[in-house]
Amino acid sequence: MSMDSNLTFLKLGGSLITEKDKPRTPRAKIIQQIAWEIREALREIPNLRLIIGHGSGSFGHATAKKYRTREGVYTLEDWYGFVHVWYDARALNQLVIDALFSAGLPVIAFPPSAITFREGKKVQIATQLIQIAIEKGLIPVVQGDVIFDLDQGGTILSTEEVFAELSFHLRPQRILLAGVEEGVWADFPLRHSLVTEISEDTIKSENIQISGSIATDVTGGMAEKVKSMLDLCQRVPGLEVWIFNGLKKGNVLNALRGFPMGTKILSRNS
Ligand SMILES: Nc1ncnc2c1ncn2[C@@H]1O[C@H](COP(=O)(O)OP(=O)(O)OP(=O)(O)O)[C@@H](O)[C@H]1O
Numbered sequence: 001m002s003m004d005s006n007l008t009f010l011k012l013g014g015s016l017i018t019e020k021d022k023p024r025t026p027r028a029k030i031i032q033q034i035a036w037e038i039r040e041a042l043r044e045i046p047n048l049r050l051i052i053g054h055g056s057g058s059f060g061h062a063t064a065k066k067y068r069t070r071e072g073v074y075t076l077e078d079w080y081g082f083v084h085v086w087y088d089a090r091a092l093n094q095l096v097i098d099a100l101f102s103a104g105l106p107v108i109a110f111p112p113s114a115i116t117f118r119e120g121k122k123v124q125i126a127t128q129l130i131q132i133a134i135e136k137g138l139i140p141v142v143q144g145d146v147i148f149d150l151d152q153g154g155t156i157l158s159t160e161e162v163f164a165e166l167s168f169h170l171r172p173q174r175i176l177l178a179g180v181e182e183g184v185w186a187d188f189p190l191r192h193s194l195v196t197e198i199s200e201d202t203i204k205s206e207n208i209q210i211s212g213s214i215a216t217d218v219t220g221g222m223a224e225k226v227k228s229m230l231d232l233c234q235r236v237p238g239l240e241v242w243i244f245n246g247l248k249k250g251n252v253l254n255a256l257r258g259f260p261m262g263t264k265i266l267s268r269n270s
C-alpha cells in the first residue's frame with residue numbers, strides 16, 4: 001500500500017492532557033485549547049485526514065502499575081484490575097471526546113479494548129472500521145487501553161503501539177507525538193541540549209540519555225517512544241515522526257499545518 005499523503009496521526013500524550021503525577025487530574029484547558037487548534041487546522045486544510053490518539057496519563061497508568069496489567073492477567077484480582085484500568089482510561093477518553101466534539105469535530109471513539117486483541121507478538125486490530133470512518137469524513141479517536149491477549153489473558157497497549165499497527169495498514173505520512181518536553185533531550189533531565197533528528201545511526205553513535213517518564217508509567221516513557229518509533233520508521237519507509245511540546249499555544253496547529261518542531265525521528269535512508 002502506498003503512503004497516504006493527507007493522513008496524519010496525532011497523539012495527545014498523557015503527560016500533556018493530564019497532570020501525570022496527580023491521580024485522575026485532567027488538564028481541561030489544554031485539552032480544550034488543542035481541540036480548537038485541531039479545528040482551525042481542518043478549516044485551513046480541508047483535505048487533512050486525521051486519526052487522533054491519546055495517552056492515559058494519571059488516569060490509567062497508576063492503576064495499571066498497581067495490578068501489573070501489562071505483564072498479564074490471570075487471577076480474579078488481576079481481572080478486577082483489568083476492568084479498573086479500562087474504567088480509568090475510559091473516563092479520560094470521555095473528557096477528550098467531550099472537548100473535541102464540543103469544538104465541532106466529527107470524532108468517533110475506537111477504544112482498543114473493543115477492536116483489538118493480541119496473540120503472541122501479533123496485534124490484531126479492526127483497521128477496516130477505522131478506514132471506513134476516515135472515508136466518511138470522521139475523525140477516529142484511539143487511546144492507550146487494556147486489550148485481551150490470547151496468551152496472557154490481557155495486557156496494556158500504548159497509543160504508540162496502536163499507531164504502529166494502524167500505520168502498517170493505513171500508511172500515514174506523519175505521526176505527531178505531543179507531550180510536555182520540547183522534544184528528546186540529549187541530556188535529560190538537565191534539558192540543555194535538544195536532539196533535532198534521531199535515526200538508527202545517530203542513536204548508536206551519539207550519547208543521548210533517554211529514560212522512562214518521571215511520573216508513574218507502565219509503557220516505558222520516552223525511551224520506549226523513541227525505540228518503537230525508530231522501529232516503525234524502518235518498517236514504513238518515508239514515514240516521519242515528530243516529538244514536540246504540545247503545551248505551547250499554536251504548536252499543535254503548526255504541526256498539523258506541516259511545520260512540526262521538536263525532534264524528528266526518521267528511518268536510516270530518509
Ligand atoms: N531524553 C529525554 N527527553 C525528553 N523526555 C524524556 C527523556 N528521557 C525521559 N523523558 C521523560 O519521558 C516523558 C515522556 O514519556 P511519557 O510516556 O510520559 O509521555 P506521554 O506519551 O505524554 O505519556 P502517556 O504514556 O501517559 O501517554 C517526558 O515527559 C520525560 O519525563
Ligand SMILES: C=C(C)CCOP(=O)(O)O
Pocket residue numbers: 014054055056057060061064085089143144145146156157158159160218219
Ligand atoms: C495505561 C494505559 C491504560 C494505557 C497506556 O497508554 P499510553 O498512555 O499511550 O502509554
